[in-house]
Amino acid sequence: MDLRNLGQVAYVPTYEAMQAFTAARDETTPDALWIAEHPPVFTQGLAGLAGHVLSAGDIPVVSTNRGGQVTYHGPGQVMAYPLIDLKSAGYYVKEYVYKLEEAVIRTLAHLGVTGHRVAGAPGIYVRLEDPFAHHALTGPADPSDPFKGLGKISALGIKVSRHCTYHGLALNVAMDLSPFERINPCGYAGLKTVDLSTIGVQVTWHEAAHLLSDKLMAHLAP
Numbered sequence: 648m649d650l651r652n653l654g655q656v657a658y659v660p661t662y663e664a665m666q667a668f669t670a671a672r673d674e675t676t677p678d679a680l681w682i683a684e685h686p687p688v689f690t691q692g693l694a695g696l697a698g699h700v701l702s703a704g705d706i707p708v709v710s711t712n713r714g715g716q717v718t719y720h721g722p723g724q725v726m727a728y729p730l731i732d733l734k735s736a737g738y739y740v741k742e743y744v745y746k747l748e749e750a751v752i753r754t755l756a757h758l759g760v761t762g763h764r765v766a767g768a769p770g771i772y773v774r775l776e777d778p779f780a781h782h783a784l785t786g787p788a789d790p791s792d793p794f795k796g797l798g799k800i801s802a803l804g805i806k807v808s809r810h811c812t813y814h815g816l817a818l819n820v821a822m823d824l825s826p827f828e829r830i831n832p833c834g835y836a837g838l839k840t841v842d843l844s845t846i847g848v849q850v851t852w853h854e855a856a857h858l859l860s861d862k863l864m865a866h867l868a869p
Contacts, residue, residue, distance in 0.1 A: 648864055652856065653683040658690065658709060658720060661728070665813040668730055672811060678736070680863055681728040682856050685720040689830060692716050692804050699831040706826055713814040715769070715804035716834030723822035723842065725856045727815045729867055734810040736869045743867075744769060744803065747816050750862035751801045754818065757858055758848050762800065765793055768833070770816075771801040775839065778846040798841035802833060819843065820855045 653661065661683055668679070689700060689708045692715035699717045700708055706719075720726060733743060751771045752762040762771040763784050774780055775798045803816045819842035827840040843850055 648867070649677050649679040650860060650864065651679065651681050652860075653681055655684040655686065655722070658685045658688045661685070662709070662711060662814075665728060665730065669808055669811050669813050672730075672732070674732070674735065676732070678732060678867075679730040680860060680867075681730065682860055683726045683728065684722060684724065684852065685726060687719070687721040687826060689717055689719055689826070690804075694834075696834065699834050700829070701831065702829045704829060706829070711804075711806075711814070713804040713806045715802075717830045718802045718804070718817070718833055719826045719830060719840075720817060721822055721826060723820050723844075723852060725818045725820055725852060725859055727818070727859055727863055729812055729815055729863060731812045731867060732810060733807065733812060736867070740805075740807055743812065744805070746866045747803055747805075747863070748801075750859065750866045751816065751818060753862045753866070754855070754859045755800070757862075758843065758850060760800075760843070760846065760848060763797070765797070768793065768835070769803045770799055770833065771803075772797040773800050773841060773846060775841070775846075778841075794835065794838050798839040798846075799832060800841050800843070800846075818855060818859055820850065820852050 687706045691710045695716045755762040821844035832838045
């Protein structure tokens, strides 16, 4: 897999480059993993509802063809874009999503943080009161609020075209989290968003990017 750290790059040209890479690739094209950081931008998925953008202000809103609803990207967040031929890799879309989430969980575990999945809500979450607790979630205390006591630390949204993936996931490291208050993150009103810094983990963007890249490379191997 070809690993490329793009540094801080604008979102739209990166999105366009992913589309072009995927359209041009064939069975001989090596898979790739692009790591990036973006200036502030809100991105809407195919299912995105305009009402979930509460107050964009001076932050641009970009419509995309990934799955999911609206999210925010900005400085201090690691973006990982795996460009994988699932047919050659030998696994299905659900397995791919599981592998992405598992790579984030393993990255967090390396830092002492326990990440959790929530059924029906792609991405990774942490316990707000004790992100370092190792016991598993036993289900929401309040069925009407599956995110009670949780904060989202990693968002996920993908596109698959001709068995090939693009878009990917975000891991929040040390961000200005206030833009998340201008949206219903991933379509969930009131969903708390956190980063590693706010839960007490001091790690640089580059350190987090390196850790996440290693875990993704390992878990996405055929």
